[in-house]
Amino acid sequence: xxxxxxxxxxxxxxxxxxxxxxxxxxxxxxxxxxxxxxxxxxxxxxxxxxxxxxxxxxxxxxxxxxxxxxxxxxxxxxxxxxxxxxxxxxxxxxxxxxxxxxxxxxxxxxxxxxxxxxxxxxxxxxxxxxxxxxxxxxxxxxxxxxxxxxxxxxxxxxxxxxxxxxxxxxxxxxxxxxxxxxxxxxxxxxxxxxxxxxxxxxxxxxxxxxxxxxxxxxx
Numbered sequence: 001x002x003x004x005x006x007x008x009x010x011x012x013x014x015x016x017x018x019x020x021x022x023x024x025x026x027x028x029x030x031x032x033x034x035x036x037x038x039x040x041x042x043x044x045x046x047x048x049x050x051x052x053x054x055x056x057x058x059x060x061x062x063x064x065x066x067x068x069x070x071x072x073x074x075x076x077x078x079x080x081x082x083x084x085x086x087x088x089x090x091x092x093x094x095x096x097x098x099x100x101x102x103x104x105x106x107x108x109x110x111x112x113x114x115x116x117x118x119x120x121x122x123x124x125x126x127x128x129x130x131x132x133x134x135x136x137x138x139x140x141x142x143x144x145x146x147x148x149x150x151x152x153x154x155x156x157x158x159x160x161x162x163x164x165x166x167x168x169x170x171x172x173x174x175x176x177x178x179x180x181x182x183x184x185x186x187x188x189x190x191x192x193x194x195x196x197x198x199x200x201x202x203x204x205x206x207x208x209x210x211x212x213x214x215x216x217x218x219x
Contacts, residue, residue: 045139045165045179047165047167048165052072055075058077059076059130065105065133066091068103068174069093069133069167070103071174075172077130077131077172078129078130078131078172079173081131084219085121087121087132088124088133089127089132089133091104091135106136113205117214118217122210122217131170132170132171133171134166134213135166136165137164137167138162138163139164144160144163144199146159150189150192157194157198157200159188160200162184163184180212180213182212184201
């Protein structure tokens with residue numbers, strides 16, 4: 001059973017001091033436990049179901065890795081196997097104004113904002129050698145609550161607590177290596193993608209993602 005929620009998306013981007021606003025209809029589709037009912041406990045979180053698509057080209061750029069989060073896999077990529085550390089990229093869902101599903105790599109040229117045992121494994125310089133992608137995708141629960149406001153160029157928007165599906169997927173096969181549903185903990189972002197209600201949903205910090213998934217990367 002799938003839960004589908006349609007949102008009109010507004011992209012607020014700060015580029016060279018100029019604010020851009022773009023509207024776009026997108027769909028959030030999430031798997032729901034078929035055994036769940038209103039009278040029962042909360043549904044068991046499970047990874048988003050994707051229809052894996054084989055790429056005819058090898059990984060060449062960061063944008064290729066972002067497509068792993070939408071179902072693409074690259075058979076020529078190194079498998080998630082062998083001794084640690086494993087090379088992993090982090091990609092956040094952005095709801096691009098032109099494409100329905102776009103995941104952008106986080107800090108592709110900067111180390112994580114947390115002390116790690118293997119910094120290079122978390123921000124690989126060569127996309128072709130990345131073994132897995134950590135996909136960060138918001139899960140709409142309907143129970144989000146306001147925690148403050150975020151200031152953008154010419155506009156101040158409400159900031160809401162959010163829940164995120166975080167899935168570690170192998171680049172070579174798109175198989176799920178690990179999955180966690182996490183509660184947001186980040187400050188207001190410099191850029192944001194919001195719905196018709198103009199709500200900025202709180203994101204996940206590098207520290208929270210590192211603590212949850214470090215055993216798959218460094219151990």
